[in-house]
Amino acid sequence: MLIKGGLCALPGSERLERRDLRVSGERIVAIAPVIEPEPGEDVVDASGLEVFPGAIDPHVHFDEPGFTHREDFHHGTMAAARGGVTAVIDMPCTSLPPVTSAANLREKLAAMGGKAVVDFALYGGVSGHLVEEALARDMEALAPDVVGFKCYFVSGMDTFTAVNHYDFGRAVAKAAELGRPLLLHAEDAGVVLPATAAMKARSAAEGREPSWADYVGSRPESAETVAAAAAVALARGRERTLHIVHVGTAEAAEAVAAAGASCETCPHYLAFSSDDFADKGSSLKTAPPVKAPGQADRLWKLLDSGVVSYVTSDHAPAPAAEKRTGSAWTDYGGIPGTGTLFPYLYSEGLKAGRLGLGAFLRATSGGAAARFGLSGAKGAIAVGMDADLVLVDPAGAYVVRGDELLSKGSITPFEGMRLRGSIRLTMVRGRAVWDADARERSVDPAAGVVVEAGYGKQLRWGYR
Numbered sequence: 001m002l003i004k005g006g007l008c009a010l011p012g013s014e015r016l017e018r019r020d021l022r023v024s025g026e027r028i029v030a031i032a033p034v035i036e037p038e039p040g041e042d043v044v045d046a047s048g049l050e051v052f053p054g055a056i057d058p059h060v061h062f063d064e065p066g067f068t069h070r071e072d073f074h075h076g077t078m079a080a081a082r083g084g085v086t087a088v089i090d091m092p093c094t095s096l097p098p099v100t101s102a103a104n105l106r107e108k109l110a111a112m113g114g115k116a117v118v119d120f121a122l123y124g125g126v127s128g129h130l131v132e133e134a135l136a137r138d139m140e141a142l143a144p145d146v147v148g149f150k151c152y153f154v155s156g157m158d159t160f161t162a163v164n165h166y167d168f169g170r171a172v173a174k175a176a177e178l179g180r181p182l183l184l185h186a187e188d189a190g191v192v193l194p195a196t197a198a199m200k201a202r203s204a205a206e207g208r209e210p211s212w213a214d215y216v217g218s219r220p221e222s223a224e225t226v227a228a229a230a231a232v233a234l235a236r237g238r239e240r241t242l243h244i245v246h247v248g249t250a251e252a253a254e255a256v257a258a259a260g261a262s263c264e265t266c267p268h269y270l271a272f273s274s275d276d277f278a279d280k281g282s283s284l285k286t287a288p289p290v291k292a293p294g295q296a297d298r299l300w301k302l303l304d305s306g307v308v309s310y311v312t313s314d315h316a317p318a319p320a321a322e323k324r325t326g327s328a329w330t331d332y333g334g335i336p337g338t339g340t341l342f343p344y345l346y347s348e349g350l351k352a353g354r355l356g357l358g359a360f361l362r363a364t365s366g367g368a369a370a371r372f373g374l375s376g377a378k379g380a381i382a383v384g385m386d387a388d389l390v391l392v393d394p395a396g397a398y399v400v401r402g403d404e405l406l407s408k409g410s411i412t413p414f415e416g417m418r419l420r421g422s423i424r425l426t427m428v429r430g431r432a433v434w435d436a437d438a439r440e441r442s443v444d445p446a447a448g449v450v451v452e453a454g455y456g457k458q459l460r461w462g463y464r
């Protein structure tokens with residue numbers, strides 16, 4: 001197959017370059033300014049389109065098995081494909097059982113088998129209440145099948161509890177020994193738990209309903225900066241193993257990077273501030289919450305300079321019954337983000353001039369591929385790599401509609417946002433998985449998914 005006439009985002013280049021790409025089987029086999037088609041060769045006309053490496057979303061909660069009323073692997077990966085994401089990495093904490101042992105991992109793989117339409121990898125989980133030998137034994141048993149481990153300093157889940165500082169120290173040492181990153185939800189329990197109690201007491205004393213300001217006050221920015229500092233201290237000597245997820249404050253990002261650890265942010269921290277709760281209400285509720293006005297501008301600069309390594313969606317949808325309970329405390333914290341990750345960064349990062357091309361590529365694909373042992377075949381347009389591609393019409397536009405995201409969840413703070421660029425085709429290992437033409441010929445929003453469930457395969461550390 002020949003992808004002809006597109007403007008391609010090649011590694012190391014700060015501007016798009018016109019190239020033809022030849023794909024044979026699952027791989028890119030030739031790249032040149034002009035390649036003539038062989039007799040009978042399929043040709044994809046990419047003239048007028050921009051060609052990027054498929055996005056990698058290394059932070060999704062697809063909830064299977066156990067909480068599939070919120071999301072499952074089929075809907076989650078369809079939403080990813082529609083949004084230009086060709087590989088996801090699924091979190092270990094929001095399934096039942098959670099991925100905290102080899103037996104639980106086998107149960108999860110059996111439940112989600114035959115459902116993915118894009119490639120996927122998994123994290124292992126380090127939950128609280130583990131005795132010393134069990135923590136090491138479970139992490140060792142999981143390591144061949146997972147690309148990293150995840151733990152929390154504060155957790156809202158009964159089925160996946162927080163680790164204390166001592167267990168975190170042991171987990172980071174074990175992860176370093178196993179050669180896998182340890183991901184941390186960095187909010188400090190010593191801040192969040194008493195702050196939550198104080199905010200609940202305040203609304204009760206004032207005889208009023210809880211407000212979004214109460215929720216924001218229950219998880220102040222100091223919760224993140226204190227947790228990030230503690231994590232760096234506890235990981236001393238093994239800082240490169242540490243990765244902080246969904247950072248919202250510039251202070252935490254700078255401290256983590258200065259110590260030699262890595263961090264990610266999410267589109268909602270770049271797009272919104274706590275002021276936006278007034279308009280958006282529970283559609284904007286995430287944990288951690290979006291931060292004070294001004295943080296987003298600083299995060300964009302830190303992303304462009306590489307202090308923030310890449311961007312993830314923290315995709316975690318929920319149905320309206322859970323998302324709109326009528327109380328800021330009980331509304332579900334999470335949004336369906338994997339479908340808006342790449343379109344948002346393309347429009348508001350690359351096209352708006354906040355990110356250079358190299359930074360955009362690191363943020364959307366290359367950074368995560370390198371961090372999770374996938375850069376042998378994912379995360380760049382180069383000969384020998386998987387043909388994971390997203391073709392974008394820069395003259396098109398995309399207006400976000402929650403009920404067209406293909407996720408099980410449709411309540412998004414990005415509802416109605418008009419973004420530059422329109423994704424025309426998403427390709428995983430040389431096969432189209434999302435085709436906008438097929439979507440436009442049908443009344444069914446899912447008609448653009450042009451590959452069978454189960455095409456997506458599991459990726460392991462060192463995949464090539």
Ligand SMILES: [Zn+2]
Pocket residue numbers: 059061091314316
């Ligand atoms: Zn998450």
